[in-house]
Amino acid sequence: MSKKNSEKILGKCVIQEILDIIGGKWSMSIIFALLHGTKRFNELQKLVTNINTRMLVKELKNMEENGIVIREVFATVPPTVQYTLTEKGRKLEPSLTELFKWGEEFVN
Amino acid sequence: MSKKNSEKILGKCVIQEILDIIGGKWSMSIIFALLHGTKRFNELQKLVTNINTRMLVKELKNMEENGIVIREVFATVPPTVQYTLTEKGRKLEPSLTELFKWGEEFVN
DNA sequence: CTGAATCCCCAGCGATACTG
DNA sequence: CAGTATCGCTGGGGATTCAG
Numbered sequence: 001m002s003k004k005n006s007e008k009i010l011g012k013c014v015i016q017e018i019l020d021i022i023g024g025k026w027s028m029s030i031i032f033a034l035l036h037g038t039k040r041f042n043e044l045q046k047l048v049t050n051i052n053t054r055m056l057v058k059e060l061k062n063m064e065e066n067g068i069v070i071r072e073v074f075a076t077v078p079p080t081v082q083y084t085l086t087e088k089g090r091k092l093e094p095s096l097t098e099l100f101k102w103g104e105e106f107v108n
Numbered sequence: 109m110s111k112k113n114s115e116k117i118l119g120k121c122v123i124q125e126i127l128d129i130i131g132g133k134w135s136m137s138i139i140f141a142l143l144h145g146t147k148r149f150n151e152l153q154k155l156v157t158n159i160n161t162r163m164l165v166k167e168l169k170n171m172e173e174n175g176i177v178i179r180e181v182f183a184t185v186p187p188t189v190q191y192t193l194t195e196k197g198r199k200l201e202p203s204l205t206e207l208f209k210w211g212e213e214f215v216n
Numbered sequence: 217c218t219g220a221a222t223c224c225c226c227a228g229c230g231a232t233a234c235t236g
Numbered sequence: 237c238a239g240t241a242t243c244g245c246t247g248g249g250g251a252t253t254c255a256g
Contacts, residue, residue, distance in 0.1 A: 013137075013157060013158075014208065014211045014212070014215060015136045015137050015140070015207075015208075015211070016133070016137075017211065017215045017216075018207055018208075018210070018211045018215060019131075019133070019136070021215070023127075023131060025124075025127070028123050028127070029121075029123050029124075032123070049121060050121075067214075088214045091210055091213070091214070092210055094206045094209075094210075095203060095206035095207045095209075095210055098202045098203040098205075098206050099123075099126055099203045100122065100123075100126075101202075102126070102199055102200055102202075102203055103122045103123075103125065103126045104122070105199070106175075106196045106199070107122060107125045107126060107129070108125075
């Protein structure tokens with residue numbers, strides 16, 4: 001990492017903005033779950049261990065506003081809602097992969 | 109990312125443990141600052157914009173307990189304390205670099 | 217099935233003043 | 237210089253219930 005970049009990070013606080021988007025307790029887990037493809041609300045709740053309805057709704061809404069996921073509603077009975085990662089969301093995969101590699105090596 | 113890995117992440121909540129270590133508001137900024145080498149408490153406070161004494165102390169202590177940084181005290185007058193990234197800490201650089209690349213491309 | 221609405225709690229964070 | 241010690245807040249997060 002160049003010195004120029006580190007100045008940007010610390011000076012303009014890019015990190016803070018990044019954390020606003022994916023720093024939530026469940027954001028990264030949700031993104032992970034969506035990396036394998038579109039999921040329904042229901043499926044996400046099962047995949048992301050211990051998350052409750054309220055937080056899942058909240059994080060998904062937040063992620064939608066930040067252009068990380070796309071929300072598609074189908075007027076069926078019962079209702080069906082699908083969540084899909086956007087390009088912006090999918091491009092987080094390298095970051096998450098690196099973090100995960102680090103976790104595997106050093107956590108515990 | 110393999111399906112096997114994603115199960116580990118979501119099932120055993122590795123992400124949560126990672127976020128416990130580097131999910132704090134200032135942790136990543138501090139690590140960034142330390143990537144260029146050992147820094148004194150004083151220097152860190154100048155480099156990490158807008159952080160206050162209490163939080164800097166707290167994060168550094170937390171990072172020390174998690175084996176991210178090493179704290180060295182010199183019995184000089186006035187006192188000198190140096191903080192240095194450990195191997196474990198330095199190996200976070202790829203993750204931070206990826207996150208930063210993403211931020212540069214998509215934030216704003 | 218997919219949320220919206222409430223209520224509530226506490227941990228994370230900030231500001232400031234003080235000390236060896 | 238490098239922290240401690242207090243005080244206070246606010247908002248992130250949890251549990252639960254209701255609704256279309």
